[in-house]
Amino acid sequence: MIKRIEDIGTLYEWGGLDRTPVTPQFDVLKHQETYPFMKAVLPPHRRNFYSLIFLEDQQAGSMIINNTQYQQRRDVLFCQSPDHVFSFVRGDALEGYLVFFSAEFLLPMVKDLRTEYSFFALLNTNLFQLSPDEKSGILKLLTLLYQERDNLAVARYVLLGLLEKVRGIQQRNLQAAANLSKPDRLVQQFHRLVNVYYIEKRQVAAYAALLGVTANYLNELVKKTTGISAKKHLQNRLCLEAKNLLRASSSDIAEIAYFLGFSEPTNFGKFFKQQEGCSPKYYRENR
Known part of the structure; x- marks a missing residue:
């Protein structure tokens, strides 16, 4: 939360x-x-x-x-x-x-x-x-x-x-x-929603529902426009916030995990390693 x-x-x-x-x-x-x-x-x-x-x-x-x-x-x-x-x-x-x-x-x-x-x-x-x-x-x-x-x-x-x-x-x-095409406008709105709900909503279907389209359509459109899937955008957004906090704050890693909506610090550690190839502790100490 x-x-x-x-x-x-x-x-x-x-x-x-x-x-x-x-x-x-x-x-x-x-x-x-x-x-x-x-x-x-x-x-x-x-x-x-x-x-x-x-x-x-x-x-x-x-x-x-x-x-x-x-x-x-x-x-x-x-x-x-x-x-x-x-x-x-x-x-x-x-x-x-x-x-x-x-x-x-x-x-x-x-x-x-x-x-x-x-x-x-x-x-x-x-x-x-x-x-x-x-x-x-x-x-x-x-x-x-x-x-x-x-x-x-x-x-x-x-x-x-x-x-x-x-x-x-x-x-x-x-x-x-107004000069943007409808698909470009939809992708822009998707990015705005991700910036707001990236901690609470981690499924593409939740964003598709907010935008009034299907999850498959949103995935295809986002990937076609940006080169990466909608799910990857969600993961990137969460990971980038984690990196900001690891670099700039004095909060311990467990606190950061809870800030970002993970139920356990170990879950945060697994997610971060999947995204960055290293542990949150290693990232903080070496970046």
């Missing part, structure tokens, strides 16, 4: 950040404010709230989210919902903003965040590379939100404005995605 973080304060406590959010339902801070306190590695988890993560300048180091590594990136916006699995390994220098808020924070103005703002949905794009004009608009609103963070009546409306701005950016991305 993937760890689930109940609220913003619990996230800070778990991550080692000595900070009290503006309210239990809302906070905004600069990446720079998390140094040197926040842990550099957070294992896979879900959060019962929403996140907007703006990287204005990543400088040195890297951030790994859903096992995609973002290195020396500028002007990137991530949109995370309670459905997403979040994990990261970060470097020593990040600039930008973090916004955390619960669905309740925007009631009654927004009744269903996932429906109203579909960039939080699992099958849609949740990461946007901002153009200079888009960055300017986003940064103005983030700066205002930060300045007005203690004035909740204002902060709510600024946050709504920010979400509306992201919706506009999403439209540009949707137009680009």
Whole structure:
């Protein structure tokens, strides 16, 4: 079972950040404010709230989210919902903003965040590379939100404005995605689902059901498009997360096994050796 973080304060406590959010339902801070306190590695988890993560300048180091590594990136916006699995390994220098808020924070103005703002949905794009004009608009609103963070009546409306701005950016991305063929779009959606459910769902049939196709069709399509089977993609995703944790975290191997949904560390060891040809301990000590 993937760890689930109940609220913003619990996230800070778990991550080692000595900070009290503006309210239990809302906070905004600069990446720079998390140094040197926040842990550099957070294992896979879900959060019962929403996140907007703006990287204005990543400088040195890297951030790994859903096992995609973002290195020396500028002007990137991530949109995370309670459905997403979040994990990261970060470097020593990040600039930008973090916004955390619960669905309740925007009631009654927004009744269903996932429906109203579909960039939080699992099958849609949740990461946007901002153009200079888009960055300017986003940064103005983030700066205002930060300045007005203690004035909740204002902060709510600024946050709504920010979400509306992201919706506009999403439209540009949707137009680009419209040029994809239906099979390519299906494979793209498969990859997004794998990034979310790779710990809980390890059978291709489970992903086929979510996508409304048969397991055989999904297997054939994924292999034709990518060169490897859908099952191998699932195994690779799980193994890559394991390697991230073995390299970057101080958790012992048994803890990592449980983080990744294995009932016993020995089962994790067998899986890892099948994929990598060595034990988790050997990998950690020699890679």
